[in-house]
Amino acid sequence: MSLREVTPHFNIELIDLHETSCCGGPVRSINTKAATYLSIRNLALAEKSGLKNLLVPCNECHFMLCEVSHRIQLNQQLHNEVETLLREENLQYPTTVKIWHTIDLFHDLITPEKIRLRVKRPLKGLTFAAHPGCQIIRPSEIGRVDHPEKPRKLETLIKALGAEAKDYPEKLDCCGAALLYSHKEAALSLAGSKLKSLQEQGFQALVDTCPYCHIMYDAKQKEAVSTVGGKSMIPVVYYTQILGRALDIPSEKLGLHLNQTFTTEDVEF
């Protein structure tokens, strides 16, 4: 929701692709070839639309599309098989679509300077922790949006809103979402220990961009924090939500009423 609201402010038009499917993330554990097909098929749909850029806000989807495009080039036989199957759906093997993520869209294309110029309500006095996530920064060999060990772009984007973004020891810790399928307790405790520590360090909120991380940190926060013996909550928001507030877009339009951990009493956005 917030992504749809903020992009027009930077002259970016989002057009929904129809008939897209799951990226193949969970399918990879079951059948790599099926996962490969799902990923490439989504890219083929983008190519067919005639649009040159595909925005993929989820870290796992973004990873799958990039990883599969990378690996299929090493495997001519698989490439041919996928190409034949695509034809059954009247699709062509995609070659031109550029894959974007929220972080590089705002950092590399729109740029922090331009964001700073558009800010109407600087978020002064707030200190955020940035959570870039795992699959969007690794593995660097397939091209990721930030440094694999020292990601800084999300912080730079937060600072462009007039807020503070401080480093913290758990920054590279995984949200655990991929473990929900098989080891729910462990998944929750991964998320919980990071949230607990962030709270102890006095951050006003955790800022993420990936919907999967967001589920772990926001929707499942109560459960997550209780698995590690924590009690209180820390607000978790999407970058595009705080950006939207800095642009003076009303909270409801940004979906802030859907965040389970955020209350205006906690943080004055």
Add this chain to the structure above:
Amino acid sequence: MTLTDQMTMAKPNPELQKKIFSRLVNIHPDECFQCMRCTSGCTSLKLLELKPHEITLLVTTGFIDELLSSDIIWTCAACLKCRERCPQKASPYNTIMILRNLAVEKESKVPEAYMKAMSQILETGLMQQETPVLSREAKPFNRQTLGLPKLHYPKPKLQEILMKILGG
């Protein structure tokens, strides 16, 4: 001469090993020199005792049968740290994904949630059904009431193709 695991009397399985290597294009478990860099940063080490260097070793020595029926291959959080950090391009992560595929092929015990996601994808193309979300005040919203465009699902042809792939 073949190796035998003296604890379990297990024997290596060279066919399975060959299968794994052939599916790991440009990933080289056989180059692993057991530096344990993967394990030292593994997300699932502390909580679930996953030791990716051991997985790599079991694969390169051929002790694969037990791995396929073990829960350990389902403990990876897919954080990709081992893929990034391995100096030998052995990427335990990719090996683990192939091991999971083989466990499914062998009809070993596979976590139910994966099979559920798979059947949902076969049915609709998406891994989850559209469900209403609750606001903080527990008020339900759906795509329409949130002003989001309707979803357009893939045509049934996708299911047919996926079935073909899964059928081998």
